Amino acid sequence: MTSDQIRQVILEILERIAPDEDLTDLDDVRPFREQMELDSMDFLDIVMELRKMYRIQIPEEDYPNLNTMAGTVSYLMPRLKDVAVGA
């Protein structure tokens, strides 16, 4: 997947776990939690969705990498580079 495709996947996950939020103007470099209601259980939903969709195991010590969209895409790029969209 490309970085744009990964971003789109993350956006779709966020839309599912925060269905009341308008994510149109999401700033990729600002922390998610500054832009939307996202508590620790929601954050675990992101991790769980990635696990279900791509069988990625994200260790807890890596969670800080997922604080922003840019950080998340950057973290996932090497792990999803060989994965097809929708896999």
Add this chain to the structure above:
Amino acid sequence: MSDQDRIVITGIGLTSPNGNSLAEFRQNLLNGKSGVVDYETRYMGPVLAGVCNFDELRYQKKKDLRRGTRAGSIAVYCANEAVRDSGLDWPNVARDRVGVYIGITEHGNVETENEIYEISKFQYDTKVWSHHHNPRTVANNAAGEVTLNMGITGPHLTLGAACAAGNAGFIQAAQMLRLDEVDIAVAGGVSESIHTFGIFASFAAQGALATHEDPTKACRPFDMNRNGIVVAEGGGICTVERLPHALARGAKIYAEIIGYAMNSDARDFVLPDANRQAECMQLAMKRAKINVDQIDIVSSHATATEQGDIEEASALRRIFADSKAVINNTKSFIGHAMGAAGALEMLGNLPSFDDGIAHATINLDDLDPRCALPNLVINQPRELGNVNCILNNSFGMLGINSVVIVRKYVG
């Protein structure tokens, strides 16, 4: 009894398969309108169920619905509706003096089944088991979700009491108010049971799951052709207060809870016991300091199972054979709303205090002689004139019985 010990119902919120407010529910009970429909459940295929269609987003966000449970959502809707109906100045109510007491038949099955189904798609890898499972399945979930939604910091309990649970919620409220533990109770019962296939499958395995080509005719208490339970979801929740508290704020008073009782059969996991049911009703009347002649309407539990109806009819005959009380039933309209059943059954009868009418039990075309009852209100509502007292009878598995008696409040 001092006025401080007198307990009154001041607000009502409900969702039933045939109505999402007391007015709509009552009208459909008087009109004989069923809420039972065809329903698909996982693994079992088509069944019949009482399904609610309330506005889930009236008091919750989409995210709240995703995070919580159906039982929680029903409870949140009904509790908010009750508070709104009560006229309480909610922003200025001391929330640490509000208690939430909600009866439920079972809880956790829906979420557990959903999670097992989900991990089955991942070769049963428990690493995809949801972190939401525990907060969704803790036994206090329904009442706890109400406190989260409404900012209530007083005590909350979800009371597991099988199908006697709706009454149990009201009883707990009355007791906590009399103990001065709270000033306002948000109390009643809820059911999310149609979302678990297990409850349908288990009743089917018992030979106690109703079938009928016409869903609206499927629930047939006391009828020769009854063939079991129609599972339903729903909720009935009230604001309950001590009389002086309600009077001080000029509240509308729907009814006074004058008596209640709970007891146990100590006999069988499933089968009810007419002896203990009769004792429970008698104890409630004794506590209410009334005799049988003062009861105008008996709201029967009547699940439309073979033995359940026979046992209850036996208990009711023992007490009401020579009385003026008429006997009706709500499950024939909506199915068995489990934890909500007792609450909905009582609430649907409360308007009788104003209109003097007893709604019927419907789908009773061929009375089972073993269920013959005095003054059974069959298929058509009955004008009674003045209604002062209603006895609401409930019972459930493991031999749990509950009775609540309410009286018209006359200031």
